[in-house]
Amino acid sequence: MLSRVAASFYWLSRYIERSDGILRMLKINYASSQDAVREFTWEPVIRIYSGADQNLMNRLKNDSRAVLTYMVTDKTNPNSIMNMITLARENARSVQEHITRDLWQCLNDYYHTVKDPDIEQKLQKDDPISTLDVLTKQIMLYYGTAEVTMERGEGRSFMNIGKHLERAIQAIDIIDIKFGSISGNPDLLTNTTYWKHLLLSLGGYELYLKTYRAGLEAQNVMELVILNSDFPRSVIYSVNNIQVFFERLRNNSNREDYREISFQIGRLQSYIKYSSVASIQETGLHQFLTQIKRELYGIGTALNEHYFANS
Numbered sequence: 001m002l003s004r005v006a007a008s009f010y011w012l013s014r015y016i017e018r019s020d021g022i023l024r025m026l027k028i029n030y031a032s033s034q035d036a037v038r039e040f041t042w043e044p045v046i047r048i049y050s051g052a053d054q055n056l057m058n059r060l061k062n063d064s065r066a067v068l069t070y071m072v073t074d075k076t077n078p079n080s081i082m083n084m085i086t087l088a089r090e091n092a093r094s095v096q097e098h099i100t101r102d103l104w105q106c107l108n109d110y111y112h113t114v115k116d117p118d119i120e121q122k123l124q125k126d127d128p129i130s131t132l133d134v135l136t137k138q139i140m141l142y143y144g145t146a147e148v149t150m151e152r153g154e155g156r157s158f159m160n161i162g163k164h165l166e167r168a169i170q171a172i173d174i175i176d177i178k179f180g181s182i183s184g185n186p187d188l189l190t191n192t193t194y195w196k197h198l199l200l201s202l203g204g205y206e207l208y209l210k211t212y213r214a215g216l217e218a219q220n221v222m223e224l225v226i227l228n229s230d231f232p233r234s235v236i237y238s239v240n241n242i243q244v245f246f247e248r249l250r251n252n253s254n255r256e257d258y259r260e261i262s263f264q265i266g267r268l269q270s271y272i273k274y275s276s277v278a279s280i281q282e283t284g285l286h287q288f289l290t291q292i293k294r295e296l297y298g299i300g301t302a303l304n305e306h307y308f309a310n311s
Contacts, residue, residue, distance in 0.1 A: 001154045005098060007308035008091040009155045013162035015088035016107075019081050020139045021170040022049060026071055027132045028201040032193075033064045042067045044177045048170075049079045068128050072135075073120045081135065085111050100149040103142070110138040160245040161303070168238035169296055171202060175225050176289045179218070192216040199224075202233045222285070223277050235292060236272045242299070243269055249307075257306035264302060268295040 025045055033040040042062055049071065050056060060066045072081045089111045096104055113119070113135065122131040150156045178198050181188060188194045195216040199205040204224055211228070212220045226235045243265045250258050272292065280288045 001158075003307060003309035005095050006154065006158045007304075008095045009098075009158040010162035010303065010308065012088050012091035012095075013159040014166040015084045015091070016139060016142060017163045017166040018079070018170070019084040019088070020136070021167070022071060022079065022081060022084070023132050023136045023139070024203065025049075025174070025201045026068060027129055027136070028197050030064055030068065030128055030132070032197050044181065045071070048173045048177055050077065065124055065128070068123045068132075069120060072123060072132075073114070082114050085114050095155070098155050100145075102145050102149050106138070106142040106145045110135075110142060113138055154249060157245040157248045158307075161242055164238040164241040164245070165296060165300060167233060168235050168242075169293060171225055171233055171235050171238070172289045172293050172296075174198065174201065175222065176286060179222070179285055182218075189218055195221050204231055204233060207231055219277050222280065226280070227272065227275065227277070236269075239265070239269050239272060239296075254306075261299065261302045261306065264295065264299050268292065268299070271295070 025048070029042065029045055033042070040062075042060065042064070043057060045067070046053070046057055046060070060070060070077055070080065074080045075082055077083065085107075089107055092099060092104060092107050119131060119135075122128070146156075146159065150159070175198070178194075192215065195218065196205060198221060199208050199216075202225060207228075207230070208216070208220070208224055211224065214220070224231055224234065228234045229236050229240060231237055243262075246258075246262065246265055250262075275288070
């Protein structure tokens with residue numbers, strides 16, 4: 001497979017996964033902003049997807065509708081849904097002969113749905129949650145179509161590596177910021193609504209209730225999101241899948257490149273697998289997550305150097 005084709009598959013999937021994570025966060029946080037008894041802040045969401053830009057936060061003024069518009073349709077925001085789907089579509093167009101017509105149609109439908117002027121109108125004046133649900137369903141349709149129609153070859157492997165790398169990074173960012181907020185507000189440690197919203201933003205609330213019977217506790221949330229290999233959005237599940245799909249790229253022509261990156265993935269996999277809540281707390285959660293994120297970025301850089309020709 002040509003390096004530019006592999007890179008397009010990889011980035012197509014990363015952009016789609018990032019847009020999915022943004023939509024989930026926006027939906028749960030908007031609902032939280034409407035229900036919150038105490039003052040609600042959009043700062044954690046903005047920090048995850050736009051960095052710690054104080055000028056941006058001042059401009060948005062913690063206005064829920066303004067934040068939604070900025071994160072969904074604002075072309076000046078590099079991580080807006082509008083820009084994510086545009087980039088995803090550009091990558092898909094460059095490999096259109098390698099993907100199925102059904103998958104291209106799903107992506108195109110998602111693109112035109114986001115581009116519809118009514119979307120911004122609905123975010124501003126109607127029920128934003130229904131609008132966010134419409135966009136989320138477009139992504140679910142895309143993923144279902146990719147699973148059912150895509151050939152089980154190199155292209156799909158690069159797509160899944162990109163998806164799970166992006167998913168792991170997002171899970172780390174979310175849990176790092178959410179747990180980091182506790183230091184400034186210790187009351188959050190026992191705030192069940194706070195942990196419920198964190199789990200809902202990652203789609204893990206139902207699994208948590210089935211797994212833990214003692215109620216919502218910070219340590220159990222940490223364990224589920226980082227160490228539970230049955231949770232599709234956990235860090236370890238994502239890293240395990242990076243390893244699975246990377247293994248399918250092994251062939252006789254890329255032994256050295258494969259061995260180097262395989263070692264990086266295996267090292268990270270073992271680091272997480274043989275950790276526990278107790279050992280993470282001993283190391284320090286932020287330091288632990290920073291190390292994992294550094295390794296994930298290292299894997300992405302190595303893929304870029306060895307498989308994407310620094311594209």
